[in-house]
Amino acid sequence: MSNLSRRKLIATGLAAAAGASGLAVAARLADRYGLLPPDHGGIYGIGETLTYATQRLLTRHALAREFPRSLISKTPFVNGKPPQSKSFKLLEAGGFADWQLDIDGMVAQPASFSIDELRSFPSRSQITHLACEEGWSFIAEWTGVPLSHLLNKVRTLPEARYVVYFSIQGNWWDSVDMADALHPQTPVTYGMNGGTLPVGHGGPIRLRVPRQLGYKSVKYVTRLTITDNLKEFGKGLGSSAPEEGYSWYAGI
């Protein structure tokens, strides 16, 4: 019997070692192929990594659902208050004529665009769903310049892995990987339902990421930074969401 239990012990030990090294190899591989989310640490990291890796493999080029005009919500819910800062109110009073979108980081030609310049670029409109993690949602038509167009314009370096975007609301920033950044349905949005983007919905500039939940669609965007390393931003978790306990990847 002691033979049996020794054999069992060795087998269990080997299985545990194989499992642990398997996990380490899997993590290394996931990182190499860009399948490891920045918030992969901690007890929830395994589920988060499985979700992100699986969905990246399945959804890299998938298009978010677009809807007929008849499904546009008549009552798009406004969540949260617009920025109360003096600088925002001043810009708003000026019709956002002085609003600038800065693009820097791993680019050959850093640039800064006004709203009018953004409007002069090729635009794309899409009727997509905005779903909040709380459970509510609405459908609207969003108009803007595809982020990919701007990334080409500033000549993003091939080593780029993420686009970090910052709101004028100091504590709100986020990032997407290049799959979402270069996706045709990720616009730097300035129009909604045929008009200009209302302040309540993030005007003058909101980055729309329709393949993820609403909180990834950051409002009042003033700056984009292209990077290959999210560790340099905030607590290194990729966005302000994980710092408040929410997951970085919100494709769920």
Added chain:
Amino acid sequence: MADSVWVAGLADADPATMAAPRHTAVVRVTHWITTLCFFALLVSGIEILISHPRFYWGETGNVLTPALFDLPIPASRSTVPTGYDFVLSDQNGWSRYLHFEAAWLVVLTGILYVVSGLSTRHFRKNLLPAAADLSWRSLSTAIANHLRFKRPDEAEAWSYNALQRLTYLVVIFVMFPLVIWTGLAMSPAIAAVIPAAVTVFGGQQSARTIHFLISMFLVLFLLIHIGMVWLAGFRNRLRPMITGRTDAERRRA
């Protein structure tokens, strides 16, 4: 090691039962992992739900649109009109992380259970009711026995009756797949790859509503399941799901 001694003793008494425990190791392990995940999903699901305890039908819904129904409970967001003058604390962050981690674990466990159940003919042997038991007469007898809270006899500890079999089959092959599917249908990324996964329910909000209703069905199932186990003899039913053997075997040993 004590375990092996015990099995050896049992072997003298009844070699047939030792060869086939009441519940196989896979059934027992997957049962308890599922139990653990179920509670994690339930608690985190309730936390997520209270941020917006309103339900809609179709693609969209928010507080400015009429609800299909709402729950008379306070919410964890001040934007939801609930009739209560207080707002609960927001626990969505960890709840969402836990919900999806537990979902992964229960789905992988479920796959293991179904693959093993098919290859060992567990479903055919233990869960598929015999044709004779599906007659109206025998089904109504079973229902009447249940309604009279009649305690099952000793033989029933070794096998499930037709009502149990049907319930387990519905839970395993209808309710669990549906709750996973409606959960996935709420994902904007999954909806991008498989739009039909959402449209078949009538929209993302319909999927959310069905997800909630099935969860409530599963909670009801859990309560009846525990009630029935209690009625049939809690220790007597719990033991084989832990050790694999019934009380009677233990006495014999």
